[in-house]
Amino acid sequence: MTLDAVLARIDETLPQSIDRLMELLRIPSISTDPAYRADCARAADWLVKDLESLGFSARAAATPGHPMVVGHGGEGGRHILFYGHYDVQPVDPLDLWDRDPFDPEVQDTPKGRVIRARGSSDDKGQLMTFVEACRAWKSVHGALPGKLTIFLEGEEESGSPSLIPFMRDNAAELTAELALICDTSMVSPGVPSIAGQLRGMLKEEFTLHGPRIDLHSGHYGGPALNPLREIARIIASFHDETGRVAVEGFYDGVHEVPEALKRQWETCGFDEKDYLESVGFTRAHGEAGYSTLEQQWARPTLEINGLWGGYQGAGSxxxxxxxxxxxxxxRLVGDMDAADLRRKLRAHVEARLPQDARITWDGHLDGAPAAVMDTSRPEFEAARQALSDEWQREAVIVGMGGSIPIAGYFKEILGMDAMLIGFANDDDAIHSPNEKYDVESFHRGIRSWARILARIA
Incomplete structure (x- = not known):
C-alpha cells in the first residue's frame, strides 16, 4: 500500500511535475558556448534549490568549468548515487526549429503528447524523473526512500573536462554502493530497458603530407604523389570485403555474445526494418555474420568521420x-585497450606510406574503454522486475552502441558499479532541432523510479 500511495501521488501531481520541468527547460544551459556560462550557473542554482526543498543538503560546487550539483539526503542501509546532467547541446541550426527551443510546450502529435524543447529528453526530462519520484515519496512518507546522493554534471555535452578531477578530489563524498544513470533510451517504444554494456571510444586524426606546396596538375600530374589518392588507398585498407576491420590485432579483447543474451536480444522488441528504413537503408552494411543488434551493441567499429583536402570551392x-x-x-567493446589499439592503428597507416609521404597525428585526442555492467548483481533483477510491473511488458537487458564515459569512471575512480535506465525514444531528436520527450516517458519514468527505489533502496 505504501508504494501504491506514492504512485497515486505521482499521477495526481503530474501537471505540477511538468510545470517544474518546463521551468528548468527555459534555462538555456548550453555548456560548450561561453556566452551561456551564467545560464549554466543559473540552472545549477535552480536544481540546488529544488533539491533543498525535498530535504537534500545540496550545493553547486565550483569547477574550472561549470558547477557540479551535489545533494545528500535520506538514510538507510544502502547508499545509492543518481547521476544526470543539466547542460544541453547548442540549438543550431535555429531555422529548423518549429518554435523557440527554450520556450517549452506540451504538444499533441499523432503518436501522443510530447514535451518539445532543447534538453527535454537529453537530459533534463530524464533527470527530473528521478527527482520527481523522490518528491512523491517524500510527500507520502515524510522522508526520502533511503540514503541518496544526487550528482548532476554541467559539462557532459562539452566533453566533461572537469568531471574526472572533481570525482577524484571528492571521491569519499561521491562513493556509494551503486550508481544509477538516467541518460539512455528504450530499445523500442514501450519496452523498458536496462543497459548492460556500453561501447568505448577511440578518436584519431591524421594529416598525410606530400609535396611542399599545392602543385599545378598539368606540370606535375603523373610524376607527383597525390596525398588524396594515397589517403584513399590507406583508408580502403581498413576493412576487407566482408566489413571486418583489417588492422592487425584490432579484435584483441573482443568477446562473442553469450547465447542466452543473444536470444534475449532477439526477442527484445527491436524492429530492424524500421530502424534501417528510418535512415534510408534497405539492409545492414556492417560486419558479415552478425545481426544488426550485435553490430550495434557488441562489435567494434572503425569509422571515417571526416575526409578532406585540396580545393573545395566553387568551380574547378x-x-x-x-x-x-x-x-x-x-567504438570499443569487451576488454579492448584504447592505448594499445591506437598503436596498432597508427602502425597500420604508417606501414602503408609511400616514399616521399609523411604522417602527422593529432596527439590530443582521447580514448575510453567499453563499460560492461555486472548484471548478476541482485539490483539488476530487482530493477528489471520493477520496470516490467510498470510498463506491463518484460523489461530487457540491452547493449548500447554509444559511449557514456561516466559509467566507466564510476568503476575506475570510485570502484562502484552503475545501472543505466532511461526512458527516451529513438525519435526524440536529441542533439537535433525539435527535440522532444514523450509525456508518457516522463510520467512512467517517474513511476518506474519509485518502483525501483521501493525494491533496492
Whole structure:
C-alpha cells in the first residue's frame, strides 16, 4: 500500500511535475558556448534549490568549468548515487526549429503528447524523473526512500573536462554502493530497458603530407604523389570485403555474445526494418555474420568521420594538394585497450606510406574503454522486475552502441558499479532541432523510479 500511495501521488501531481520541468527547460544551459556560462550557473542554482526543498543538503560546487550539483539526503542501509546532467547541446541550426527551443510546450502529435524543447529528453526530462519520484515519496512518507546522493554534471555535452578531477578530489563524498544513470533510451517504444554494456571510444586524426606546396596538375600530374589518392588507398585498407576491420590485432579483447543474451536480444522488441528504413537503408552494411543488434551493441567499429583536402570551392582548380586529412573514431567493446589499439592503428597507416609521404597525428585526442555492467548483481533483477510491473511488458537487458564515459569512471575512480535506465525514444531528436520527450516517458519514468527505489533502496 505504501508504494501504491506514492504512485497515486505521482499521477495526481503530474501537471505540477511538468510545470517544474518546463521551468528548468527555459534555462538555456548550453555548456560548450561561453556566452551561456551564467545560464549554466543559473540552472545549477535552480536544481540546488529544488533539491533543498525535498530535504537534500545540496550545493553547486565550483569547477574550472561549470558547477557540479551535489545533494545528500535520506538514510538507510544502502547508499545509492543518481547521476544526470543539466547542460544541453547548442540549438543550431535555429531555422529548423518549429518554435523557440527554450520556450517549452506540451504538444499533441499523432503518436501522443510530447514535451518539445532543447534538453527535454537529453537530459533534463530524464533527470527530473528521478527527482520527481523522490518528491512523491517524500510527500507520502515524510522522508526520502533511503540514503541518496544526487550528482548532476554541467559539462557532459562539452566533453566533461572537469568531471574526472572533481570525482577524484571528492571521491569519499561521491562513493556509494551503486550508481544509477538516467541518460539512455528504450530499445523500442514501450519496452523498458536496462543497459548492460556500453561501447568505448577511440578518436584519431591524421594529416598525410606530400609535396611542399599545392602543385599545378598539368606540370606535375603523373610524376607527383597525390596525398588524396594515397589517403584513399590507406583508408580502403581498413576493412576487407566482408566489413571486418583489417588492422592487425584490432579484435584483441573482443568477446562473442553469450547465447542466452543473444536470444534475449532477439526477442527484445527491436524492429530492424524500421530502424534501417528510418535512415534510408534497405539492409545492414556492417560486419558479415552478425545481426544488426550485435553490430550495434557488441562489435567494434572503425569509422571515417571526416575526409578532406585540396580545393573545395566553387568551380574547378587544377591542383594536386600538398595535404590530405582524415578523422577516425573506433567504438570499443569487451576488454579492448584504447592505448594499445591506437598503436596498432597508427602502425597500420604508417606501414602503408609511400616514399616521399609523411604522417602527422593529432596527439590530443582521447580514448575510453567499453563499460560492461555486472548484471548478476541482485539490483539488476530487482530493477528489471520493477520496470516490467510498470510498463506491463518484460523489461530487457540491452547493449548500447554509444559511449557514456561516466559509467566507466564510476568503476575506475570510485570502484562502484552503475545501472543505466532511461526512458527516451529513438525519435526524440536529441542533439537535433525539435527535440522532444514523450509525456508518457516522463510520467512512467517517474513511476518506474519509485518502483525501483521501493525494491533496492
Amino acid at each position: 582548380k587544377t591542383v594536386i594538394p600538398s595535404e590530405a586529412h582524415c578523422k577516425i573514431t573506433c
